[in-house]
Each structure stands twice: as C-alpha cells, then as structure tokens.
Amino acid sequence: MALLELKNITAGYDKNVILRDFNLNVEKGEFVSLLGSSGCGKTTTLRLIAGFSQPMAGSIVFDGQDITNVPLHKRNFGFVFQSYALFPHMTVYDNVAFGLKMRKVSKEETRKRVMDMLALVDLNGFEKRYPREMSGGQRQRVALARAMVIRPDLMLFDEPLSNLDAKLRVKMRVEIRRIQQELGFTAIYVTHDQEECFAISDQVAIMNKGVIEQMDTPANIFNGPKTDFIAHFVGFENFFNLTRKNGALIAENGAALRVDADRAGSAFRACIRPEDVRIAPADAALENAVSGEVLVTTFLGRNVQYNVRTPIGEFAVKTEQNNVYSIGSRVTLGLSANKIILIDPTTLQEEKLP
Numbered sequence: 583m584a585l586l587e588l589k590n591i592t593a594g595y596d597k598n599v600i601l602r603d604f605n606l607n608v609e610k611g612e613f614v615s616l617l618g619s620s621g622c623g624k625t626t627t628l629r630l631i632a633g634f635s636q637p638m639a640g641s642i643v644f645d646g647q648d649i650t651n652v653p654l655h656k657r658n659f660g661f662v663f664q665s666y667a668l669f670p671h672m673t674v675y676d677n678v679a680f681g682l683k684m685r686k687v688s689k690e691e692t693r694k695r696v697m698d699m700l701a702l703v704d705l706n707g708f709e710k711r712y713p714r715e716m717s718g719g720q721r722q723r724v725a726l727a728r729a730m731v732i733r734p735d736l737m738l739f740d741e742p743l744s745n746l747d748a749k750l751r752v753k754m755r756v757e758i759r760r761i762q763q764e765l766g767f768t769a770i771y772v773t774h775d776q777e778e779c780f781a782i783s784d785q786v787a788i789m790n791k792g793v794i795e796q797m798d799t800p801a802n803i804f805n806g807p808k809t810d811f812i813a814h815f816v817g818f819e820n821f822f823n824l825t826r827k828n829g830a831l832i833a834e835n836g837a838a839l840r841v842d843a844d845r846a847g848s849a850f851r852a853c854i855r856p857e858d859v860r861i862a863p864a865d866a867a868l869e870n871a872v873s874g875e876v877l878v879t880t881f882l883g884r885n886v887q888y889n890v891r892t893p894i895g896e897f898a899v900k901t902e903q904n905n906v907y908s909i910g911s912r913v914t915l916g917l918s919a920n921k922i923i924l925i926d927p928t929t930l931q932e933e934k935l936p
Contacts, residue, residue, distance in 0.1 A: 583646060585610040585768055586631065586736065591640035593626055600626045601792045604640070608770060608785075613762055615771040615779040618789035624772045625740060627789075631770060632738050633657050644736070657736075660729030664741045666721045668713040674700070674724050675709035681732040699727040702761060719750045726758065730765070737762070739771040743778065751775075755782050776815070780804065788812055806843075810851060810925055818853040818923065822894045825849050835893035839870045842920040850924040856900040860916035861888060861907065868916030872897075876911045890915060 584607035591604040600623045608614050616624035629635045630642060633654035642650045649657060668677050675696055682692045700706060703723040713721050722742060729737060739758070743751040759782040762769055773779050779786055780800035787797040788811075796808045807813040810821075824831045826848045830838040841852070860868055874892035888899045888907060897915055907913055 584608055585645055586770075587643040588627070588630070589641045589643065591627075591630065591637045591642070593630055593635070593637040593640075599638075599792075601630075601637075604792065604794075606787065606794065606797075608768060610768055611766055612784045613759070613769045613771065613782060614785045614787065615773060615783040616787050616789055617773060617776060617779045619774060622789040623792040624789050628738055628740055628770060628772050631736075632659055632661055658732065658734055660732060660734035660737045662722075662725050662729045662737070662739045662742045664744055666713070666725045666745075668721060668724055668728075670713055672712070673709065674705065674711050674713075674716075677713070677724055678709075678728045678731055681728060685732065695731050696727075699731045702730075702764075703727045703757070718746050719754060722746065722754060723757070726761070730761070730767070734767070737767050737769040739769065739773075741773050742771075744773075744775075751778060758782060788815060807853075807923060807925070810853075813853045813923065813925060817855055819856050819898045820859065820895070821851060821853045823850070824852045824924070833872075833894045835872070837872070837894075839917065839922070840919045841922045841924060843923065845924050847924075847926065850926070852922050852924055854917055854922050856887065856898040858918050858921035859897060859899045860918070861890070861899045861901055861905075862914050862916065863905075864912040864914055866914045866916075868914055870917040870919060870922075872915045872917065874913055874915055876907045876909055876913060879907065879909060888913075 586608040588604060588606040592599060592602050594600040604627070606627070616627055618624050630637055633652065637650065641648055669680070678696045678699060679692050682695060700709060703726055705720065705723055705727065708716070708720065713724065743754050746754060755778050771779070771783065783800055785797060786800050786803055787794045788803065789795065790811050796803055796812045803812065804816050807816055807818065823834055824839065831841055833839050862868055864873065872892045872894060874890040874897065876888050877891050878889040880887040882900070884902065885900050886903055886906065890897045890899060890913060892915060899915065
C-alpha cells in the first residue's frame with residue numbers, strides 16, 4: 583500500500599473545477615515532483631494534501647488512514663513555501679523552534695533539535711540573526727529547517743526555489759536532495775522548472791489541465807514520452823506521421839523508415855529531438871534519409887540550428903559547426919532509428935506548453 587493516496591479527487595473553487603477524478607500514489611521514502619505550467623492543478627493538489635483546502639469529492643489516505651477531513655494542524659506535515667514565510671520579528675532560532683513550541687516540546691529537547699537542524703542545513707552560528715540579515719538562500723534554509731525540525735510524516739514543497747537566482751537554485755536543489763536522502767523522508771515537490779524537477783526526483787508526475795499525463799522516473803519520461811504533450815514538454819520539436827503497411831513504417835513521402843522502438847498499431851505520430859537528426863550534403867547516404875532545403879540558419883554558440891523543409895514536414899536540426907549550410911542549400915537529413923519515438927495519434931495535445 584502506498585504511503586499517500588489521492589483517490590478520485592474532484593477539486594476547485596466555486597464552479598471552477600481544476601481536478602476531476604484525480605489519482606496519485608506516493609510510496610514511503612520517495613521524492614515525487616508535480617511538474618507543469620501555471621493552472622495545471624499542481625498547487626491545488628499540494629494544498630489538498632496539506633489540508634489548506636478540501637476536495638469536492640474523493641478521498642485522501644495517508645498511511646492507511648483517511649485524512650480527507652483532518653484539519654491542517656493535525657496532519658504533521660512539513661510545508662516549505664515559495665515566499666519563505668518566516669516571522670520577521672523572530673531570530674533564526676525562534677523561527678525554527680516555533681513548531682516545537684506549539685507542540686509543547688521541552689526547552690532542552692527543542693534546543694537540541696533546533697541546533698541539530700541548523701547544522702544539517704549548514705547554518706551553524708546563525709541562530710541569533712534575523713531574516714532581514716540573511717540572503718535569500720539562507721532564508722530558504724531556515725524555512726527548510728523549520729519544516730523538518732518537527733519530524734514531519736511528509737514534506738511538502740511549493741516552488742521553494744523560484745525566488746532565487748539561477749546559480750543558487752542549482753546549489754539549493756542539491757542540498758534539498760542531499761538532506762532528503764540523508765533523513766529518508768517522503769516528499770512532494772511542486773515546480774514548473776523541468777531541469778530542477780528532473781535533477782532531484784525519484785518520480786515525476788507531469789500535469790496538464792488537471793490530469794497526470796505521465797508519471798515515471800525522470801529518465802523514462804525524458805527518453806520515452808507517452809503523449810504528444812509530454813514529448814513537446816521534454817524537448818521534442820520534430821513531429822511527423824507514420825503508417826504501417828505490409829509490416830513497414832511508411833512516411834508521408836512514401837519512404838520506409840526504420841524505428842528501433844516499434845509498437846503495436848497502424849498509425850503513429852513520430853518525434854525526434856533536433857540534436858538527434860544528422861545533416862549532410864544532398865548526395866550523402868544516411869540512415870532513414872530525407873531530402874530537404876535549408877530555410878533558416880541560427881547561430882547558437884557551439885552549435886548551429888537549421889530549420890529544414892522536407893516532404894514529411896519542417897525539421898529543426900542542431901549540430902556542431904563542422905559544416906555550415908546557407909539558406910536555400912539542398913541537404914539530406916538522417917533520422918536515427920534508435921532516437922525516433924512513436925506516439926499514439928489520439929494523444930495529440932490541443933495546445934503546446936510554453
């Protein structure tokens with residue numbers, strides 16, 4: 583049995599339904615991220631789990647107990663907010679100790695646990711400072727220590743790094759993952775940052791319009807998207823149609839293409855990343871060759887991107903600067919058989935994620 587189960591949840595505000603028949607299972611000790619664009623339902627899901635709001639229908643089960651109607655303060659969940667939510671008039675020590683004082687933990691035990699937690703987040707010697715005297719990264723560490731010091735049954739993170747600069751975000755995500763692995767707590771992490779999410783998660787649930795489009799390990803999602811929406815999300819830019827005829831996969835120009843990751847069915851939406859497409863002069867012999875004409879050339883520093891018109895669609899190609907093809911050049915594209923992903927055409931998205 584999963585540690586946390588959301589069963590057939592319907593939730594929203596007034597007549598605006600955000601989640602409908604939503605299900606999610608989280609195993610003990612897992613770091614699970616909810617990933618998606620604004621409005622997809624990830625924050626609503628986190629608020630339901632925390633107890634900030636109640637579902638219209640469905641149930642939330644934690645460790646075998648139905649907690650759907652259990653109030654927030656009785657759930658023993660740690661919550662790290664996007665805005666830190668520290669008390670500005672309290673020292674670091676008092677901020678971290680706040681939850682323990684509310685639970686009437688003894689002064690001796692409180693001091694030990696607070697100091698141990700400050701050491702864990704590398705804030706030794708900061709206990710007498712106030713939040714205004716600290717950097718954003720340090721304040722986020724205080725918020726993390728405050729959430730963990732109560733020894734929560736579940737840790738919840740609501741885009742905790744979005745207010746930090748890029749370099750500090752990378753450092754803090756490593757710290758969060760290190761602490762989670764060291765303490766072994768179960769965590770649910772909400773973010774819209776794909777790189778951040780994939781770097782720290784055991785499982786990723788990518789959400790779209792109130793449903794989970796795919797939930798799997800970061801590697802499986804990145805290398806094997808199941809839907810058109812997920813493929814766009816993880817960097818596939820080139821899409822084309824294939825149909826099966828007499829056992830072969832045939833493109834719209836009539837050419838037979840070889841695909842290593844074959845699947846059952848007669849019609850497919852195929853996709854491949856720009857960096858997995860080879861480009862060569864028009865007379866080159868390449869695997870799964872498709873002829874084309876260069877429409878746009880874009881300099882990207884170490885690489886060059888070409889937009890190439892072909893009989894099966896327009897392709898983006900990223901390659902090193904070994905050869906430079908000018909606009910109007912006739913070229914041959916090679917679609918690597920082991921890099922083409924087949925998607926059921928019934929999963930085509932209505933709108934792309936920005």
